[in-house]
Amino acid sequence: MNAAIAPATVVVRRTIAASAEDLFDAWLDPEALAIWMRPGGIRKTTAKVDPRVGGRYEIVMQGDSTFPHTGEYRVIDRPKRLVFTWISNGTEQRESLVTVDFLRTGRQTEVVVTHEQLPQSQRTSHTNGWTSALEHLDEHYAA
Amino acid sequence: MGEYKSARLDEVFNALCDPTRRAILARLTDASARVTDIAADFPISLNSISKHIRMLERAGLLRRSVSGRDHVLSLDAEPLAEASAWIERYRRFWEGRLAALDTYVTSKKRKRK
Numbered sequence: 691m692n693a694a695i696a697p698a699t700v701v702v703r704r705t706i707a708a709s710a711e712d713l714f715d716a717w718l719d720p721e722a723l724a725i726w727m728r729p730g731g732i733r734k735t736t737a738k739v740d741p742r743v744g745g746r747y748e749i750v751m752q753g754d755s756t757f758p759h760t761g762e763y764r765v766i767d768r769p770k771r772l773v774f775t776w777i778s779n780g781t782e783q784r785e786s787l788v789t790v791d792f793l794r795t796g797r798q799t800e801v802v803v804t805h806e807q808l809p810q811s812q813r814t815s816h817t818n819g820w821t822s823a824l825e826h827l828d829e830h831y832a833a
Numbered sequence: 834m835g836e837y838k839s840a841r842l843d844e845v846f847n848a849l850c851d852p853t854r855r856a857i858l859a860r861l862t863d864a865s866a867r868v869t870d871i872a873a874d875f876p877i878s879l880n881s882i883s884k885h886i887r888m889l890e891r892a893g894l895l896r897r898s899v900s901g902r903d904h905v906l907s908l909d910a911e912p913l914a915e916a917s918a919w920i921e922r923y924r925r926f927w928e929g930r931l932a933a934l935d936t937y938v939t940s941k942k943r944k945r946k
Contacts, residue, residue: 700920702927708938716938726933729926780922801934803927807846807919 700805710769710792710799717772717790723749732757741766747774761785776805784808841893842919845912848892853877854885858894858908865907868897 706713716722723737732751739747743763751757757779764787765773772790777783786807793800848854853875860871872882886906889895893912898905 700923700927702924702931704928704931704935706931706935706938708935708942712938712942713934716934722937726937727930728933729929780926801931803931805923805927807842 699807701802702805703800703802705795705798705800707798710794713799713801714769714772714792718766727751761788765789781807841912842915844888844892845894845916848888848894851885851888853882854889857882857885857889861895861906861908865905868904868906871906 716726718739718741720737720739723739724735727737727749728735728751732753734752735749736752737747737749739745741747741763743766746760746762749759751759759776759778761775761777763772763774765771769792771792774788776786776788784807786805789804789806791802791804793802849858856875857871860866860874868883868886869879871886872879875882886895890897894909896907896909898907
C-alpha cells in the first residue's frame with residue numbers, strides 16, 4: 691500500500707552527454723522546443739516563451755487535433771533548476787507543477803523531471819511546491 | 834465528465850497525503866475490518882479516526898457495509914487506478930521528451946564541432 695503514497699508525482703530521469711547549460715537552454719528556446727517537445731503523433735510544435743519568473747509560455751502541439759500547453763515560470767535558476775506550471779488537456783486544464791533539475795555528473799548531466807498534480811486547496815499559492823502543500827494539508831485536516 | 838474525474842482525483846490525492854489515512858488503507862489491504870477494530874489500532878480518538886474514514890470514503894477509497902451494529906470497511910482500489918493512469922501517461926510523455934532532448938542537444942553539439 692505504501693506504493694500509493696505519492697501517486698501525485700511522476701519522476702523521470704535521464705543522463706545525457708551534454709552540459710547542464712546546453713540542456714537548460716533547450717527548455718527556454720522556442721526553436722529548440724519546437725523540435726524536441728514533439729511527441730509521436732504530433733506533426734508540428736510551436737512554442738512561445740517569456741523566460742522570466744512570472745512570465746508565461748505556450749507550447750502548441752498539432753497532430754490530428756491541437757493540444758495547447760500553457761503555464762508560468764516559477765523558478766529560473768540556470769543551469770540548475772527550472773520550475774513552471776503546466777496546464778493542458780492532460781491535466782484537464784488544472785494547474786500542475788513541473789520541476790526540472792540539472793545535475794552534473796562528470797561530463798554528463800542528469801536531467802530529472804518531477805511533474806506533480808497540485809492539490810486543489812493549494813492551487814493559488816504553491817510557490818513552495820509539494821512539500822509545503824502537504825504541510826498545509828496536514829494542518830488543515832488536523833484542525 | 835472531466836470535471837467530475839479531476840475533482841475525484843483531487844480527493845484521492847488529498848486523502849492519500851495523510852499518514853494515518855495511508856495506514857488505514859494499508860490495514861485494509863489484506864482484509865476488511867470493523868471500524869471499532871481499526872480505531873483500536875491507532876492511538877487517537879474514535880472521533881478522529883471517523884473523520885479520516887469519512888475522507889477516505891468521500892475519495893471512494895473505502896466501502897462501508899453495515900451488518901447489525903457493526904460497520905465493516907473494505908478497500909476499493911479503483912480510484913487509485915485513475916491516479917496511476919495520470920502518472921503513467923506523464924511518465925511515458927516525459928521519458929519520450931527527455932529522449933528527444935538528448936537527441937536534439939547531442940546532435941547539435943556534434944554539428945557545432
